Amino acid sequence: MPSNTPKEISFTSEVRVRFAEVDPLGIVWHGNYIQYFEDGREAFGRHHGISYLDQKDSNFSTPIVESKCEHKLPLTYGDVATVKTTYVDCEAAKMIFTYEILNPQGQVVCKGRTVQVFVALGGELSLVIPDFFIAWKKKVGLLDG
Numbered sequence: 001m002p003s004n005t006p007k008e009i010s011f012t013s014e015v016r017v018r019f020a021e022v023d024p025l026g027i028v029w030h031g032n033y034i035q036y037f038e039d040g041r042e043a044f045g046r047h048h049g050i051s052y053l054d055q056k057d058s059n060f061s062t063p064i065v066e067s068k069c070e071h072k073l074p075l076t077y078g079d080v081a082t083v084k085t086t087y088v089d090c091e092a093a094k095m096i097f098t099y100e101i102l103n104p105q106g107q108v109v110c111k112g113r114t115v116q117v118f119v120a121l122g123g124e125l126s127l128v129i130p131d132f133f134i135a136w137k138k139k140v141g142l143l144d145g
Contacts, residue, residue: 007142010086013043017079028075033110034067037099040083041114044097048087050136058132062095062116073109080104089142093118093129 021032045051055062075081082102090096094117101110118126118133137143 007089008086009048009089009140009142010084011040011044011047012082012084013040015039015081015083017075017077017081019077022077026077030069030071033069033071033101033112036081036083036101036110037067037069037085037097037112037114040085040099040101041097043083044085044087048136048140050133055132056121058130059121060126060130060132061119061121063119064114064116065094066115067112068114069110069112071110073103073107075101075103075109081109082106089137093126095133 015036017028021028021035023029042051045054052062081104084100084102086098088096088098094115097114097116099110099112099114100108103109118130120126134143
């Protein structure tokens with residue numbers, strides 16, 4: 001019996017909280033968590049062969065059209081945080097990622113989600129999944145073929 005559960009692929013990376021990312025109390029400013037999501041997404045892309053440069057080589061960009069960030073606990077200057085980035089497969093012409101950021105004690109400090117769409121480098125929104133992305137999905141086992 002086929003499963004209706006979406007397939008997922010994850011990658012875990014680390015970021016060190018820099019001085020420029022904190023407020024006078026040494027706590028990470030809330031807007032920097034979106035940057036940590038991007039750091040995780042870039043590490044995911046390099047690891048799984050779907051980086052922004054790979055997309056550009058296929059004449060596409062993938063701008064973010066939606067982002068969500070839930071703050072649970074603070075990170076502080078000098079912390080090394082773990083970013084778990086997960087690609088959530090779907091049938092639409094978009095890329096959905098979820099994120100969990102953990103502090104050095106392994107506690108969830110932030111959770112989030114982003115949605116990206118495919119835009120040809122000429123500026124046209126793609127309403128169908130581009131061929132390079134179908135090939136990537138096959139390569140990583142998200143599609144049969």
